[in-house]
Amino acid sequence: MLLMTKFKILFVFITQVIISDVYSFTSSKLLLTGGVSQIEGAAGGGLTPWALIGSYASRDEIGANAFSTVTRTQNYSLKAQGLLIGFYNRLELSFSNQVFNTEKVGEELGLGHSFKIHQQSIGLKLKVFGDAVYKQDSFLPQISVGVLNKENKEEVVKNFGAEDIRGSDYYLAMTKILLKYGMIYNVTFRWTKANQLGILGFGGDKNSDENLMFEGSLGYLINRRLLFGVEYRQKPDNLKIAQEDAWTDIFLAWAPSKNISLTLAYVDLGNIVTHDNQSGVYSSLQVGF
Amino acid sequence: MKKNFILITLVCSFSINMTFAVSEYSKFGGRKKMVSVVNDFVSYLLADSRTKKFFIKVPRIDFKRRLFEQFCVELGGKCVYKGESMKKSHKKLKINERHFYALVELLQRSMDQNNVSQRSQNILLAKLAPMYKDIVTK
Numbered sequence: 001m002l003l004m005t006k007f008k009i010l011f012v013f014i015t016q017v018i019i020s021d022v023y024s025f026t027s028s029k030l031l032l033t034g035g036v037s038q039i040e041g042a043a044g045g046g047l048t049p050w051a052l053i054g055s056y057a058s059r060d061e062i063g064a065n066a067f068s069t070v071t072r073t074q075n076y077s078l079k080a081q082g083l084l085i086g087f088y089n090r091l092e093l094s095f096s097n098q099v100f101n102t103e104k105v106g107e108e109l110g111l112g113h114s115f116k117i118h119q120q121s122i123g124l125k126l127k128v129f130g131d132a133v134y135k136q137d138s139f140l141p142q143i144s145v146g147v148l149n150k151e152n153k154e155e156v157v158k159n160f161g162a163e164d165i166r167g168s169d170y171y172l173a174m175t176k177i178l179l180k181y182g183m184i185y186n187v188t189f190r191w192t193k194a195n196q197l198g199i200l201g202f203g204g205d206k207n208s209d210e211n212l213m214f215e216g217s218l219g220y221l222i223n224r225r226l227l228f229g230v231e232y233r234q235k236p237d238n239l240k241i242a243q244e245d246a247w248t249d250i251f252l253a254w255a256p257s258k259n260i261s262l263t264l265a266y267v268d269l270g271n272i273v274t275h276d277n278q279s280g281v282y283s284s285l286q287v288g289f
Numbered sequence: 290m291k292k293n294f295i296l297i298t299l300v301c302s303f304s305i306n307m308t309f310a311v312s313e314y315s316k317f318g319g320r321k322k323m324v325s326v327v328n329d330f331v332s333y334l335l336a337d338s339r340t341k342k343f344f345i346k347v348p349r350i351d352f353k354r355r356l357f358e359q360f361c362v363e364l365g366g367k368c369v370y371k372g373e374s375m376k377k378s379h380k381k382l383k384i385n386e387r388h389f390y391a392l393v394e395l396l397q398r399s400m401d402q403n404n405v406s407q408r409s410q411n412i413l414l415a416k417l418a419p420m421y422k423d424i425v426t427k
Binding site for chain 2: 028029030058059060061089133134135136137178179180182221222223224
């Protein structure tokens, strides 16, 4: 509740700053070059944070996005909402909620039908090198570093073997738009203890160390407004009760204007707790300025 | 036999290279298309409140000629660019990133208007993008 109030206050403050300065147009960057909002709230693809700083704000501007994502697999659903603010195409601040609905499996696990696991994430990302858009005469990517501080609201995940209900992911992302081929690539390295993004807590009875995970995305710009791509996200495997698999997806991101974008994906999430081969449709709406 | 094979390969790669070098400009649409794109582009630059002030005092015909020459050269066409360097011609203009992006959008709009393919558009933009460092001074 308090966190939502903080979102609202910050959102209103930023809007005031923008309105008060006539020259601070916030939609200068080119379409799709702010990425979309990934499941943990940072700017990137659907599953992975990229080096792009979110929103269309360029070097002298501040911009913001809000998103809502729904993913349904055979036995579960995962919803996320959040807000992101991009400062001067240099720093990104994001807030998001994830709600994981255990549906029938909740009963099987003794938690109750449709037991929901809630998590909040706060993210910070800083661009440290290069530019994904301008430096078209080089293959070198834009590089950003970031952190995602997560807090799972359900102590009960410790019953599944999780060590902690709080954790931080640290990542390094490298993104480049190769205009002459119409392609985008991204590579992210993440240090994490999170089990299924943190939905099943952090660290576990099988492994309690930080893991270095690899995430990659490759996209093709069908046209200025439409990006087609694939993503891969390696996952740690810290819990004895639940094998954890890598996530993959194939996606289409459509940005009819700078104020709105829609991402549709087919995701393969592998095993989630006691159920294998979880896959389904991911849909995400992002609005902003 | 081997000699013939080498000869054929050399001739083929030479032709492919020659074809490639000329064809980006012709794939774009060649001279007629480029003239139309440049005309539209300059009208948009002069009409848009974000970019207007930079171009209003620039001698129009010469400016169009230089743009044409530059875009033609960047696409491998048989042109010669007779203008100043990007750095020199944009010095002291206090152009910032917003203005640069606005210009890119207007160029995209003029290429869309003239039905230039996405691929050709991206190839031209890829050649122009690195000029950012000489153009954006603020």
